[in-house]
Amino acid sequence: MSSLLRSTPEDQGLSATALDAFVGALDASAQEIQTLILLRHGKVVLEEAWAPYRIEDPHLLFSISKSFTSTGIGLLVADGKLSIDDKVVSFFSADELPDTISDNLAAMEIRHLLTMSTGHAQDTIEALGRDERMIRTFLGLEVAHAPGAPFVYNTGATYMLSAIVGKVTGETLLDYLRPRLFGPLGIDEATWPTSKEGVTLGGWGLSINTESLARFSQFLLQRGEWDGEQLVPAAWIDEATKKQVDNSSETNPDWQQGYGYQFWRARNNAYRGDGAFGQYCLVLPDHDATLVITSASPDMQAVMDIIWEHLLPALQGEAGDGTARPPRLELVPPTGATYAGDGRxxxxxxxxxxxxxxxxxxxxxxxxxxxxxxxxxxxxxxxxxxxxxxxxxxxxxxxxxxxxxxxxxxxxxxxxxxxxxxxxxxxxxxxxxxxxxxxxxxxxxxxxxxxxxxxxxxxxxxxxx
Incomplete structure (x- = not known):
C-alpha cells in the first residue's frame, strides 16, 4: 500500500502543543512556508498547507531532484549494470568526447559525480546552459584538479549521472524510475523535463506533490524498503546518506556536515535532500521521523534553525512552550485602494x-x-x-x-x-x-x-x- 497512514501526535509520542508551537514559529518567520508533512514512526502526525497552496499539487523540487538521480544510480549498481568505480568517459562515444582527454578527465569516476568531487574548479551548470550538446560541453571543460579533490557543488555532475543512466538502460532517468521507484511509492504525477539532447535533467526539474515527497522520505528512513519490498539495497541508502566527502568550507552550519551521494548531511545526525528557495526532504533517524517542506524561503538555513529550535525538542519529548498557532494558515493578498484605469x-x-x-x-x-x-x-x-x-x-x-x-x-x-x-x-x-x-x-x-x-x-x- 503506497498511501501514508495518519495518526495523532500523542499516539506517536509527541505533544500536539509542541507541534503547534513549531507551526506557529514557521508562520511567524520571514520564511514563506507553503506546505509541510511530518511523519513519526511511519505515520503522518502533522500535515499543513498555507492557502492557496495544497498538499496534493505537484511542486517543483529543484535540487531535491539530485537525490532521486542518486537512487537511480543505486538501482543500476544493485542490478550489476555499473559500478561507482567506472570511469565517466567509458560511457560516451567518440563524438561526445573531447579530442584530447586529460589525465584528470580520464580519472573521473561515477563516485566523483555522486560526491561533487569531480575536480572542477566551479559548478559546471552555467557552462552547460541549455546547449544542444550538454554532454560534450561537460566533457570538454577543464578539470582543474584530480578527481576526489575538495567538494565543489556541481549540478552539471548530476546531469551526467542522468546521461549515464540513459546510456546504460536506453531509457530516460524518469522512465527508468517509474516502475522501479515511483510506481511502488505511488508517485503517479511525476514530471521531469529533458534536455535538448533527450536526457532527463537529473540535477533539477522534478515535480511531485508534498505527500509523494513524504513517501520518498519515509522510504529513505526505511533504508530502501517499502510495503515489505526492498526496492533499493539498504547498503546503498546507507552509503548514499553518510558523509563521503568533507564540505566544511561551506558557509552555513547545516551545509558543513558532509556530503554523500547527492545527499547533504545535517546537524543532529540527520540528512536531507534540499532544493533552491526552501524545498526540504529531511530524515532524522535518531527520532524515527521525517519532515518535508515546500516554501519560498529567502534563507534556507533560517528554516533549519527553526526546525532545530522548535521541532527537535518536540521529537525529544518536550511539551512545548504553549505558543499558539494561527487559527488559519494562509498567505493573504496585499490590499490597497482601487485603481481606476483608462481602459486602453x-x-x-x-x-x-x-x-x-x-x-x-x-x-x-x-x-x-x-x-x-x-x-x-x-x-x-x-x-x-x-x-x-x-x-x-x-x-x-x-x-x-x-x-x-x-x-x-x-x-x-x-x-x-x-x-x-x-x-x-x-x-x-x-x-x-x-x-x-x-x-x-x-x-x-x-x-x-x-x-x-x-x-x-x-x-x-x-x-x-
Missing part, C-alpha cells in the same frame, strides 16, 4: 515574461495577454498560443497557466497604490511569485516586475511600444 490596451514587444498586451479598466481590474516567455524555469513553453490572465482586487482568483506543456495552477490579485496598478501572480506549483507594478507614463505603460525568489535578476522593467 498597451502592447509590448517580445519580452522574457511573455507579456504581449495589458488593459487596465476603470473598475480596478486588469487583463494581461500572455504568450510563451523565456523565463519559465523547467516548464517547457508551447509556442503559438496566447492566454488572458485577469487581475482584480480582493481574494486570490484561481486560474491555470495554459502556456506550459503541463498546465499549472496559479492565483492572481491586484490593488491600487497611488498612480500604480499592482498585479500579483502566484505560481502554485513552484515557489515563484511575481509582483508587477504598472504605471502610465505619457503614452506608454511601464511595468516594474519583481520576483520573490529567482535565479535571474530579481527585477525587470518593461515598457509598452
Amino acid at each position: 490596451t498597451y502592447e509590448f514587444d517580445a519580452n522574457p515574461m511573455g507579456i504581449a498586451a495589458v488593459r487596465l479598466d476603470p473598475d480596478g481590474t486588469g487583463t494581461f495577454t500572455l504568450v510563451p516567455g523565456s523565463l519559465a524555469d523547467d516548464a517547457q513553453a508551447t509556442t503559438g498560443r496566447t492566454q488572458e490572465l485577469s487581475f482584480a482586487p480582493g481574494p486570490w482568483q484561481e486560474d491555470v497557466d495554459k502556456l506550459q506543456d503541463t498546465p499549472q495552477r496559479l492565483v492572481t490579485s491586484a490593488y491600487g497604490d497611488g498612480d500604480t496598478f499592482v498585479a500579483i501572480v502566484r505560481y502554485l506549483e513552484s515557489p515563484y511569485v511575481v509582483t508587477m507594478r504598472c504605471r502610465v507614463d505619457g503614452e506608454a505603460l511601464q511595468i516594474d516586475l519583481r520576483f520573490n525568489v529567482s535565479f535571474w535578476p530579481p527585477e525587470l522593467t518593461l515598457r509598452s511600444r
